[in-house]
Amino acid sequence: xxxxxxxxxxxxxxxxxxxxxxxxxxxxxxxxxxxxxxxxxxxxxxxxxxxxxxxxxxxxxxxxxxxxxxxxxxxxxxxxxxxxxxxxxxxxxxxxxxxxxxxxxxxxxxxxxxxxxxxxxxxxxxxxxxxxxxxxxxxxxxxxxxxxxxxxxxxxxxxxxxxxxxxxxxxxx
Amino acid sequence: xxxxxxxxxxxxxxxxxxxxxxxxxxxxxxxxxxxxxxxxxxxxxxxxxxxxxxxxxxxxxxxxxxxxxxxxxxxxxxxxx
Numbered sequence: 690x691x692x693x694x695x696x697x698x699x700x701x702x703x704x705x706x707x708x709x710x711x712x713x714x715x716x717x718x719x720x721x722x723x724x725x726x727x728x729x730x731x732x733x734x735x736x737x738x739x740x741x742x743x744x745x746x747x748x749x750x751x752x753x754x755x756x757x758x759x760x761x762x763x764x765x766x767x768x769x770x771x772x773x774x775x776x777x778x779x780x781x782x783x784x785x786x787x788x789x790x791x792x793x794x795x796x797x798x799x800x801x802x803x804x805x806x807x808x809x810x811x812x813x814x815x816x817x818x819x820x821x822x823x824x825x826x827x828x829x830x831x832x833x834x835x836x837x838x839x840x841x842x843x844x845x846x847x848x849x850x851x852x853x854x855x856x857x858x859x860x861x862x
Numbered sequence: 863x864x865x866x867x868x869x870x871x872x873x874x875x876x877x878x879x880x881x882x883x884x885x886x887x888x889x890x891x892x893x894x895x896x897x898x899x900x901x902x903x904x905x906x907x908x909x910x911x912x913x914x915x916x917x918x919x920x921x922x923x924x925x926x927x928x929x930x931x932x933x934x935x936x937x938x939x940x941x942x943x
Contacts, residue, residue: 781890783889784904784905784908785889785890785896853901854899856892856899
């Protein structure tokens with residue numbers, strides 16, 4: 690019986706995390722996909738609260754920015770496990786997948802367009818009414834861009850997860 | 863307008879799994895599930911591929927009016943005899 694080396698234990702610990710198995714499944718487009726109905730709401734809520742704090746409360750800027758970044762960062766994991774399959778992936782994308790993706794991104798682009806237009810006017814109004822300094826602008830504008838990216842990463846999964854009902858594997862007879 | 867289908871009836875009759883049908887017509891198994899549940903209307907291409915798989919005309923599988931239940935068809939057949 691051979692003794693395990695430190696490298697073997699290190700390999701075992703990596704395998705124990707499940708990440709190599711998941712990476713292997715992802716490389717073949719076989720990773721599990723779920724209807725994530727609550728998580729996108731949480732990520733978008735965090736980002737929205739953070740954005741409001743950034744814009745309205747100068748004293749809580751860092752709290753707002755942190756919430757915004759947490760929402761944005763969590764949102765980046767949603768497309769990996771959500772029901773919307775990405776463009777250019779290795780997983781088989783059939784006509785149902787294309788329709789779900791089309792609807793999800795149509796709603797997302799429309800929302801981003803609306804938020805961006807309203808946001809520009811809101812930034813102008815806040816800058817004039819609250820006599821923003823250059824520092825205020827430098828803080829607000831990148832945050833606004835990150836907020837739009839948070840919507841981009843979270844909203845397609847939110848829409849697709851609520852617009853369709855999951856089908857269990859047990860249904861497959 | 864709702865599009866009714868009886869893919870599940872044909873599938874059960876032939877003993878075909880959802881995955882086997884999906885592989886034969888080039889879609890994911892979940893898409894067959896959504897079709898059977900009436901949550902998704904197929905393209906003409908997919909509808910014709912499924913019909914060809916079962917060897918029937920498209921209108922035998924898909925209809926804008928609800929299909930008669932199997933029990934009703936059997937009852938009528940029994941009455942006729």
